[in-house]
Amino acid sequence: MYVMTIDQRGSTTDVDRVPGLLAELAALSTAGRFERSVGDEVQGVVERPGEVVEIALHALRSGRWYVGIGVGRVDLPLPASPREGSGPAFVAARLAVDKAKSAAAHVPLAVVSGGLRRGEAAPSADGSSGARACANAEAVLRLIGRLVQDRTAAQWKVVDVLRSVQSGQSGTSGTHGTQKIAAKNLGITEQSVSRALLRSGWQEEWAARPAAEMLLSLAHGLIAGSDTTAPEETSSRDTSARDTSARENSTEGDR
Numbered sequence: 164m165y166v167m168t169i170d171q172r173g174s175t176t177d178v179d180r181v182p183g184l185l186a187e188l189a190a191l192s193t194a195g196r197f198e199r200s201v202g203d204e205v206q207g208v209v210e211r212p213g214e215v216v217e218i219a220l221h222a223l224r225s226g227r228w229y230v231g232i233g234v235g236r237v238d239l240p241l242p243a244s245p246r247e248g249s250g251p252a253f254v255a256a257r258l259a260v261d262k263a264k265s266a267a268a269h270v271p272l273a274v275v276s277g278g279l280r281r282g283e284a285a286p287s288a289d290g291s292s293g294a295r296a297c298a299n300a301e302a303v304l305r306l307i308g309r310l311v312q313d314r315t316a317a318q319w320k321v322v323d324v325l326r327s328v329q330s331g332q333s334g335t336s337g338t339h340g341t342q343k344i345a346a347k348n349l350g351i352t353e354q355s356v357s358r359a360l361l362r363s364g365w366q367e368e369w370a371a372r373p374a375a376e377m378l379l380s381l382a383h384g385l386i387a388g389s390d391t392t393a394p395e396e397t398s399s400r401d402t403s404a405r406d407t408s409a410r411e412n413s414t415e416g417d418r
Contacts, residue, residue: 231260235277296382
C-alpha cells in the first residue's frame with residue numbers, strides 16, 4: 164500500500180484550501196480515498212503506483228502543497244476512514260511530508276520506506292534496497308514535478324484541453340487530429356498548440372511517468388514483500404501510448 168499525506172504550504176497566511184483539494188482528488192480517475200486528517204492536511208491510502216503518481220503531480224501543480232508518500236504495509240483490515248489507519252506506511256507518510264517540507268525551496272515531495280522486507284539482513288531501512296528504491300522514485304518524481312510546477316498558465320490551458328480530447332478518444336492513441344481538435348477548442352493554431360506542448364515538457368512528463376510507477380512498485384515489493392509490478396504493466400502501456408500519441412500529434416502540428 165501507499166499512504167499519502169499532503170499538507171498545505173503557508174497555511175497560517177492563506178485560506179483553507181483542503182476542501183478544494185479534496186474535491187479535485189475526488190474528481191480524478193483514481194481509487195484512493197482522501198480525508199482531512201489534522202489542520203490543513205489530507206491523507207489517503209492508495210493501492211496502485213500509477214494513481215500515486217497522478218495524485219502527487221496534481222498536488223504539485225499549484226505549488227501549494229507538500230507531498231509525502233509512505234511505502235509499505237498497513238494494518239488490515241483498513242478502517243472506513245484513512246484517519247483511523249495504522250501501520251508502517253502511515254508512519255512513513257508522516258516522515259515523508261516532514262521531509263518534503265525541508266525541500267520546499269525545490270520540489271516539495273518525498274518518498275519514505277515503511278520498513279524492511281521480512282528476512283532482510285540490513286538492520287536499518289536507511290541502507291535497505293527498499294529505501295534505495297524509494298529514494299530513486301523520489302528523484303524521478305521530483306524531476307517530473309519540476310516540469311509540472313514550471314508550466315505557465317497558458318501552457319496548462321493547452322495541456323488540459325489536449326488531455327481532455329485524448330480522454331474522450333480512449334482506445335484511439337495516435338488518432339489523427341487530436342492537436343487539431345484542441346486548437347479548434349482553444350481558438351488558436353495547431354502550431355501554437357505544438358509550441359506550447361514542446362515548451363511545457365508534456366511529452367517528457369508522460370515518458371517519465373512509467374519510470375516513477377515502476378520504481379514505486381519495486382519499492383513496495385521490496386518493503387512489503389509483494390510484487391505489484393504486473394498489475395501496473397497495463398497502466399504503463401497506456402502511459403506509453405499517450406506519449407506516442409503526443410509525439411505523433413506534435414509532428415503533425417509542426418507540419
